[in-house]
Amino acid sequence: MSNLPACPQCASENTYPDVGNYVCPDCGYEWPVTAASDGSDANEGGSAVIKDANGNPLADGDSVILIKDLKVKGSSTILKKGTKVKSIKLADGDHEVDCRMDAGSFMLKACFLKKA
Numbered sequence: 001m002s003n004l005p006a007c008p009q010c011a012s013e014n015t016y017p018d019v020g021n022y023v024c025p026d027c028g029y030e031w032p033v034t035a036a037s038d039g040s041d042a043n044e045g046g047s048a049v050i051k052d053a054n055g056n057p058l059a060d061g062d063s064v065i066l067i068k069d070l071k072v073k074g075s076s077t078i079l080k081k082g083t084k085v086k087s088i089k090l091a092d093g094d095h096e097v098d099c100r101m102d103a104g105s106f107m108l109k110a111c112f113l114k115k116a
Helices: 031-037
Strands: 016-018 019-022 030-032 064-065 095-100 104-108 112-116
Touching: none
Parallel strands: none
Antiparallel strands: 016 019, 019 030, 064 112, 095 104
């Protein structure tokens, strides 16, 4: 038999490799070969684990602390080092953390945060 993985959406065994993806002919779902070779199904949505500056994984609802003064683009506001941000929300994209502070709502990069 084949050692190809089953389709994560419909569990069909009729998968085949195509360039850098596996393809399921039954439901049409495609997924990258590297994601299937990890063996980890912890991230079913396909999003990577977001880690803070110290390498700790972040989750929705965590509290974080800024590790550097951050100038807000297009404003004279500066977010000060040591500011604690409660109840973060993770998002896709370049700026992974969505949060609300006294100065307003911001999208921040996780590399400027540490888990509180």
